[in-house]
Ligand code: IMP
């Protein structure tokens with residue numbers, strides 16, 4: 001199944017250690033207050049589930065889905081809301097949980113969309129960040145790893161819907 005994977009970029013152990021640290025950072029920042037983790041489908045599903053299991057404060061979860069790369073490896077730049085939240089976020093501590101920030105267009109849209117709903121706090125947490133590819137300025141509050149401009153898969157992240165189940169992050173051979 002891993003025939004297209006060139007090499008591992010982050011091991012399962014590296015990811016798990018960092019996720020634990022991020023959970024602790026969030027807990028500290030919110031000082032015992034409840035938080036709502038908003039996972040961005042589908043890529044952030046694995047990250048959200050590990051993140052919440054490392055948190056001892058009260059956590060609730062909700063999900064949004066937006067249009068993404070489809071089966072290609074480059075962004076169209078068009079963001080469309082496919083699934084909205086089930087819950088009202090007014091006066092809540094909201095953390096958007098993303099798998100990876102590339103151009104930043106997805107988060108730019110999501111951040112504006114959620115800010116209009118008057119949450120108490122709105123933070124951004126991403127497992128991975130490709131800063132070289134950024135097209136708009138995004139204030140990232142919690143970042144797992146900065147990575148080079150390579151197409152990666154695993155830990156929830158796909159290539160044509162495959163490889164999400166890998167417990168590590170691998171670089172895909174795109175040549
Ligand atoms: P952005 O809007 O360009 O920041 O794109 C963010 C989204 O693009 C992520 O949530 C992923 O779904 C997808 N994406 C970006 N880079 C990669 C990659 O290397 N592998 C798989 N998906 C990616």
Ligand code: MG
Pocket residue numbers: 040041042043044068099100
């Ligand atoms: Mg995504």
